[in-house]
Amino acid sequence: MATSRGGAIGPALVLHLAVLAIVVVSEIIGLIRVPIGIGAVILLPILYAFALGIIFNPNVLKATGRVLNHDATKLAGTMITIAIMPFIARFGTTVGPQIEKIIAAGPALILQELGNLGTILIAFPVAVFLLRMGREAIGASYSIDREPNLALIADKYGLNSPEGAGAMGVYATGTLIGTFVFALMPPLVHGLGIFDVRALAMSCGVGSGSMLAACTGGLVAAVPDQKDLILALAAASNILTYATGLYAGLFLALPLTEWLYRTCAPADRASTMH
Amino acid sequence: MNNEIAISDAPAEGRAIDLASHAVQLLVVCAVALVGNWVATNVSPLEALPGMACLYAMTIVGLVIAKYMPFYLPSVAWISLVAIIATIPGVPGAAFVNEAVGKLNFLAMATPALAYAGLALTKNEFAIARKSGWKIVIVAICVMFGTYIGSVVIADLVLRITG
Structure with missing residues (x-):
């Protein structure tokens, strides 16, 4: 099983060249701003890169399967975690120069981590009352269901349980459309003109590298003159989420969602998915 | 599976x-x-x-x-x-x-x-997304929106109080 790393140079070379080509095309297209009513829809190179990756994914386009074999796509999975690291480092470097402003915003930065529980406020009622889902609703709505949250559900219920199915569903959907949602949402919320741009920035740190990139990219495009502050606050908040996310899920979000489900979901509701 | x-x-x-x-x-x-x-x-x-x-x-x-x-x-x-x-x-x-x-x-x-x-993206991930159906897509969008806007509201309130 360990051969996919060192063993075959061929598939790895093909993969990296494909990525290089996708990156170059995406950066050539560049940022596109589509003005609509209350704000602007911002299209970013990271979105094209992801979309192009999906288009050329051998599971989608059979023709590329001949050059991008199983070893290559398996390596691609490993490369995601590696490739996000220089980005995370670059992001961290935006914090140092702004450290005084970060400390000044400290209370807001720490308390807004609790705001991640907002998913329960919005997604749980939709899942249980509107869509009449069963225990899938617990796994689906208790958190943003990225890797640490998924690991927690796997540990507690197993991924073959209803809760696991709900979490896996949101994980897979988030993987497919999360970058797009997080690129579109902040400029539109900013367009409402209600919220402090610092609040919009520090909320971008939800614990996923690609969502962080999309969210800050969209926000910086909407408010370019606050770029340095936006990046620094988002980076600081993302670190806090890395450090606290798992524990917030374990001790707050999951018990709260469980309790809500026991309290208000009809007792006879079984698994309702498909 | x-x-x-x-x-x-x-x-x-x-x-x-x-x-x-x-x-x-x-x-x-x-x-x-x-x-x-x-x-x-x-x-x-x-x-x-x-x-x-x-x-x-x-x-x-x-x-x-x-x-x-x-x-x-x-x-x-x-x-x-x-x-x-x-x-x-x-x-x-x-x-x-x-x-x-x-x-x-x-x-x-x-x-x-x-x-x-x-x-x-693996065959399985596409399969899970398809199998989970439209309900999960709606819930997932609510999850992302809720996670973001919850933090925005709290951060905004605290910033208003602390300046």
Whole structure:
């Protein structure tokens, strides 16, 4: 099983060249701003890169399967975690120069981590009352269901349980459309003109590298003159989420969602998915 | 159905970091990112090289810390901390690092990761998304919106109070 790393140079070379080509095309297209009513829809190179990756994914386009074999796509999975690291480092470097402003915003930065529980406020009622889902609703709505949250559900219920199915569903959907949602949402919320741009920035740190990139990219495009502050606050908040996310899920979000489900979901509701 | 696939190896990384193979793969990523940055900003790879070398070094230091720390934090958390400390004004070399990484567009650093992510999607992940159906798509959008807007509201309120 360990051969996919060192063993075959061929598939790895093909993969990296494909990525290089996708990156170059995406950066050539560049940022596109589509003005609509209350704000602007911002299209970013990271979105094209992801979309192009999906288009050329051998599971989608059979023709590329001949050059991008199983070893290559398996390596691609490993490369995601590696490739996000220089980005995370670059992001961290935006914090140092702004450290005084970060400390000044400290209370807001720490308390807004609790705001991640907002998913329960919005997604749980939709899942249980509107869509009449069963225990899938617990796994689906208790958190943003990225890797640490998924690991927690796997540990507690197993991924073959209803809760696991709900979490896996949101994980897979988030993987497919999360970058797009997080690129579109902040400029539109900013367009409402209600919220402090610092609040919009520090909320971008939800614990996923690609969502962080999309969210800050969209926000910086909407408010370019606050770029340095936006990046620094988002980076600081993302670190806090890395450090606290798992524990917030374990001790707050999951018990709260469980309790809500026991309290208000009809007792006879079984698994309702498909 | 094999449910293992989608978790990848992220949560389990902890002690199992293979520094040598990561170091090589990171070199590839940095090279791709340098070209992407060139196209995005017109800053030549040569001119941006010192900044990229800084990011590379910070990443390696972060990985080493993650590997040997007695308690678990994701390696990206350590990498962020190293990058923050290295750029705080007054820390030796901070001015140089800030100047150097300034040549690198932050979003161009993320583009390679998303390209890999698109290519890495497995048959299973497409299958799960399809099988979960439209209800899960609606819930997922509510989850993302709720997670974001919940933080926005609290942050905004606290900022109004504290100024």
